[in-house]
Amino acid sequence: MSRRPRRRVLPRVGAACVAVVLAGCTAAGDGAPTSSVSAPTSGTTGTAVPGPATPDPATPVEVTDVTEVASGLDVPWGMGLLPDGRLVVTQRDAGTLVLVGPDGQVTEVTGTGAEELRDLTHAQGEGGLLGVAVGPTGEDLFLYATTGQDNRVVRAALDGTVLGPLDGVLDGIPAARNHDGGRLAFGPDGFLYVTTGDAGQRQDAPDPGSLAGKILRVTTGGDPAPGNPDPGSPVWSSGHRNVEGLGWAPDGRMFASEFGQDAWDELNVIVPGGDYGWPTHEGDPGTDDGTVAPVVTWATREASPSGLAVTDEAVYVAALRGERLWRVPLTAGGVGEPQALLVGEHGRLRAVEVAPDGTLWVLTGNTDGRGEIRAGDDRLLRVTLAPVVG
Known part of the structure; x- marks a missing residue:
């Protein structure tokens, strides 16, 4: 099902931030093992940013430094690197964007588009202003926002600290208090990938006629990208x-990365046209039922995986409820045993990105209504890693 873009987005008045219920993405998995690893399937072509040099995937890494880059962020959710070295960060409940400079200075984005974005965003539960991706030319921002009717993707040009008028890219994505997806990323093929949640309507996840419970692949104008399993x-x-x-x-x-319900969170290798099993099962079904099994599963109390980043040696996954950064080593055609980093040190972790120098930017998520707020929350951290020697 295609959703044609609306070339101009009419703002709607956003609602005030509301409290988040505790029964959101995951529940306890008492007695379950921390993680398990399965064999992956092949995916699309692409590149990754260099990370810590680890010639042997079995070699663990250690955190050698954690530096606070910025603090006082208000429910940060997504981040993207601009060509000039600044980071753009979305603030979920406020419906605002901030820029973080290399020196850590935080500047709020202003302009017509910023005002429209605040009016458009209807923050409720897990919904609000979520993902951001910097366009291929480096001039446009692509943003995922929950409105009063749906989730949608919009775009606008950023000039310095000023956001131009919003243009619609994709709308009609089901929205709810929980399970709104929201991550945006440009693939190595130059197309925009959009993650959606099932919006509490689990039967819609496998339905090809619904945009809920999917990963979408579109052009910058919002049309189905060439080469999609269903061209339309x-x-x-x-x-x-x-x-x-x-x-x-x-x-x-x-x-x-995918949130489970009561037992298993997942790390999946995505193949075009793949069915990942929800709501028939969560985790590895243990049998060939025509769905794609995860390559890693975690007990929900150990993960609740949000953003991830891939280096040339590992996948790094930010865990909310698990309050840690998971490292999943890359092997030849597979993955290694997951390693937990930063366990409990900074609270909930919302997102992770690779910095140009190979260190990791990590966003905390303690102000999202489910965390224990610490003085200075939320933060953008720079994490330096190195292989364990000896």
Whole structure:
């Protein structure tokens, strides 16, 4: 099902931030093992940013430094690197964008588009201003926002600290208090990938006629991208509960992190046209039922995986409820045993990106209504890693 773009977005008045219920993405998985690893399937072509040099995937890494780059962020959710080295960060409940300079200075984005974005965003539960992706030319921002009617993708030009008028890219994505997806990423093929949640309507996840519970692949104008499984549809994969992380490995595999319900969170390798099993099952079904099994599963209390980043040596996954950064080593055609980093040190972790120098930017998520707020929250951290020697 294709959703034609609306070339101009009419603002709607956003609602005030409301409290988030605790029964959101995941529940306890008492007695379940921390994680398990399965064999992956092949994905699309792509590249990744260099990370810590680890010639042996079995070699663990250690955190050698954590630096606070910025603090006082208001429910940060997504981030993207601009050509001039600044980071653009979305603030979910306020419906605002801030820019973080290399020196850590935080500047709020203004302009017509910023005003329209605040009016458009209807923050409720897990919904609000979510993902951001910097366009291929570096001039446009692509943004995922929950409105009073739906979730939608919009775009606008950023000039310095001023956002121009919003243009519609994709609308009609089902929205709810929980399971809104929201991650945006440009793939190595130059097309825009959009993650959606099932919006609480689990039966819609495998339905090819619904945009819920999917990963979508579209042009910058919002049309189905050439090469999609169904040429007339933006759907790239289906059967997802709530995907909030996307990234590509050097060998072309496309990874996505997904929230489970009561037992298992997942790291998946995404293949075009793949059905990832929700709501029939969460985690590995243990049998060939025609769905794609995850390559890693975690007990929900250990993960609740949100954003991810891929380097040339590992997938790094930010965990909310698990309050840690998971490292999943990349092997030849597979993945290694997951390693937990930063366990409990900074609270909930919402997103992770690779900095140009190979360090990791990590966003905390303690002000999202489910965390224990610490003085200075929320933060953007710079994390330096190195292989463990000896």
